[in-house]
Amino acid sequence: QIAHAVGPCGNNREYLFSLEEAMYNI
Secondary structure, three states, X not given: OXXXXXXXXXXXXXXXXXXXXXXXXX
C-alpha cells in the first residue's frame, strides 16, 4: 500500500528510504 501511495514515479523509493533512515535515527 505504501509503495502504491506515491505511485510508480520512483518517489516511493525515496519515501521508503527516508522513512527507513528516519526510523534508524530514532
